[in-house]
Amino acid sequence: xxxxxxxxxxxxxxxxxxxxxxxxxxxxxxxxxxxxxxxxxxxxxxxxxxxxxxxxxxxxxxxxxxxxxxxxxxxxxxxxxxxxxxxxxxxxxxxxxxxxxxxxxxxxxxxxxxxxxxxxxxxxxxxxxxxxxxxxxxxxxxxxxxxxxxxxxxxxxxxxxxxxxxxxxxxxxxxxxxxxxxxxxxxxxxxxxxxxxxxxxxxxxxx
Amino acid sequence: xxxxxxxxxxxxxxxxxxxxxxxxxxxxxxxxxxxxxxxxxxxxxxxxxxxxxxxxxxxxxxxxxxxxxxxxxxxxxxxxxxxxxxxxxxxxxxxxxxxxxxxxxxxxxxxxxxxxxxxxxxxxxxxxxxxxxxxxxxxxxxxxxxxxxxxxxxxxxxxxxxxxxxxxxxxxxxxxxxxxxxxxxxxxxxxxxxxxxxxxxxxxxxxxxxxxxxxxxxxxxxxxxxxxxxxxxxxxxxxxxxxxxxxxxxxxxxxxxxxxxxxxxxxxxxxxxxxxxxxxxxxxxxxxxxxxxxxxxxxxxxxxxxx
Numbered sequence: 335x336x337x338x339x340x341x342x343x344x345x346x347x348x349x350x351x352x353x354x355x356x357x358x359x360x361x362x363x364x365x366x367x368x369x370x371x372x373x374x375x376x377x378x379x380x381x382x383x384x385x386x387x388x389x390x391x392x393x394x395x396x397x398x399x400x401x402x403x404x405x406x407x408x409x410x411x412x413x414x415x416x417x418x419x420x421x422x423x424x425x426x427x428x429x430x431x432x433x434x435x436x437x438x439x440x441x442x443x444x445x446x447x448x449x450x451x452x453x454x455x456x457x458x459x460x461x462x463x464x465x466x467x468x469x470x471x472x473x474x475x476x477x478x479x480x481x482x483x484x485x486x487x488x489x490x491x492x493x494x495x496x497x498x499x500x501x502x503x504x505x506x507x508x509x510x511x512x513x514x515x516x517x518x519x520x521x522x523x524x525x526x527x528x529x530x531x532x533x534x535x536x537x538x539x540x541x
Numbered sequence: 542x543x544x545x546x547x548x549x550x551x552x553x554x555x556x557x558x559x560x561x562x563x564x565x566x567x568x569x570x571x572x573x574x575x576x577x578x579x580x581x582x583x584x585x586x587x588x589x590x591x592x593x594x595x596x597x598x599x600x601x602x603x604x605x606x607x608x609x610x611x612x613x614x615x616x617x618x619x620x621x622x623x624x625x626x627x628x629x630x631x632x633x634x635x636x637x638x639x640x641x642x643x644x645x646x647x648x649x650x651x652x653x654x655x656x657x658x659x660x661x662x663x664x665x666x667x668x669x670x671x672x673x674x675x676x677x678x679x680x681x682x683x684x685x686x687x688x689x690x691x692x693x694x695x696x697x698x699x700x701x702x703x704x705x706x707x708x709x710x711x712x713x714x715x716x717x718x719x720x721x722x723x724x725x726x727x728x729x730x731x732x733x734x735x736x737x738x739x740x741x742x743x744x745x746x747x748x749x750x751x752x753x754x755x756x757x758x759x760x761x762x763x764x765x766x767x768x769x770x771x772x773x774x775x776x777x778x779x780x781x782x783x784x785x786x787x788x789x790x791x792x793x794x795x796x797x798x799x800x801x802x803x804x805x806x807x808x809x810x811x812x813x814x815x816x817x818x819x820x821x822x823x824x825x826x827x828x829x830x831x832x833x834x835x836x837x838x839x840x841x842x843x844x845x846x847x848x
Contacts, residue, residue: 349685356680361669368670378673382680389684450666457663476664501625508656 338398345392356385362478363409369461369473370413372420380416384409403484406474410488456518460510468503475500546573550580558588616643620650628657734800735793748785 335354343351364381371377387408388395396404461469470489474480475496482500486493550573556562557570574580609615620643626632627640644650713719 352685353677353681356677360672360676360680364672364676365668365670374673378676378679381672381676382683385680386683453659453663454666457660458667461667472664476660477668479665479668501622504625504657504660505621505653507660508653511656511660512652 336398337401341395341398341401345395352389359405360385363405366406366409366473366478367413369469370417376416380413383416384412387412403480403488406478406480407488410470410474456511456514457507460507460514463510464503464506467499468506471496471500471503472507476504547577547580550574550577550583554580554584554587558584617647617650620644620647621653624650624654624657627654628661734803735796748781748788750781 340351340355340358344355360381363384364377367380367384368374368377371380388405391408395401461472464472467489471485474485474488475482480488482493482496486496489496491499546569550557550570553562553566553570557567560567562570574584620640623632623636623640624644627637632640644654
């Protein structure tokens with residue numbers, strides 16, 4: 335079904351259309367929420383809040399052409415509200431989010447999947463080490479695929495700044511990835527048990 | 542012969558030193574060089590010059606860092622700045638070639654470029670993550686499947702009033718001590734509507750004692766064996782307690798019935814008030830009030846004319 339039709343039916347209060355909409359966009363909203371949340375439970379609650387906000391404002395939904403950037407803007411606002419509230423009350427959980435979020439890839443052979451998930455996890459960790467602005471720019475531009483003009487409007491910064499910050503953020507991310515890689519290699523050299531565990535995981539057996 | 546041979550050696554000396562001559566020519570050159578002092582010295586000079594040249598050529602790679610240190614400094618910072626543009630294919634051909642040359646000789650920039658290129662495929666894959674199984678159900682429960690109309694709306698309040706009431710109610714619930722306050726109000730309401738719950742037990746003890754003592758125990762023990770007498774006493778005691786419980790239950794059910802009646806009366810009154818508000822016509826009310834103020838049998842227009 336075309337997005338425009340789906341949106342129109344949701345606006346009219348069609349429950350089935352709304353369910354289809356949630357199923358279509360939940361992975362995307364959840365992914366966005368994980369970048370602002372402290373753990374997987376918080377990300378799920380955040381994603382739920384985003385959908386509730388979208389549902390309440392369904393009469394104001396944009397047309398299909400500009401809907402997705404608008405939806406991401408709404409989601410970001412909900413997440414930022416939550417972040418502000420969280421700053422007043424520090425999070426309870428200390429578990430790193432990337433250990434709770436499912437980053438597994440299921441597209442190729444087990445070996446390929448293992449490699450792909452490891453790389454994703456590495457990038458995800460590196461992403462969470464970035465500064466707030468750099469992380470948001472990577473999230474909106476590279477991950478969610480928004481245009482530079484849309485990001486500039488959303489973050490209230492000039493177009494040129496978005497471009498320069500984007501390049502800088504990508505370099506920062508790449509450096510973080512290399513640093514984490516070096517750290518992992520160091521751990522691996524130091525601990526043969528780690529290698530055995532990884533080999534076991536690759537074969538799908540317990541170490 | 543000797544002179545002619547020196548010319549011959551001058552011609553083929555370079556090739557002889559490089560080992561490129563056929564054996565018989567090389568043998569003639571070698572024999573002459575062994576015998577001729579002048580050609581021997583010439584061969585030594587050429588050999589040394591080549592050795593010096595080779596060492597200079599091999600030292601060329603080490604020269605670059607020293608030159609860069611004394612001129613522009615390391616180009617890595619500039620190269621790193623341009624790497625994202627290289628990945629995005631935004632550089633012109635010359636800049637691309639120059640940067641590629643640097644990257645091919647610089648391990649650090651090469652690794653950074655590899656990660657940047659990899660990020661182009663890995664980052665978009667993070668746009669959609671596997672959600673927890675319960676997310677869809679929770680969202681639907683909180684939105685379309687959940688209660689659509691608030692209790693205020695169901696009670697017949699207009700939409701604006703219902704929204705305001707909902708907002709007020711949410712603000713009340715958001716208060717940090719809301720649960721304590723609600724518990725207090727609830728307790729007061731129960732006491733007001735049902736009366737003091739302790740009052741129901743007030744006569745229970747006496748009644749139980751009266752029932753249990755209806756048959757004197759002493760007479761029972763005289764007539765029956767001790768065990769049977771004890772069992773009989775226990776049975777009577779239980780009977781008394783049961784009767785007392787029945788009295789309490791009856792009392793509570795009576796109070797509850799009264800409370801229900803009171804609640805239903807309040808509901809009816811509120812419903813009537815809402816209906817009255819819904820049909821309330823302000824203009825008609827004003828007209829009625831004006832008529833009530835005017836003297837009987839005298840139209841409003843006349844009174845205005847007199848004025």
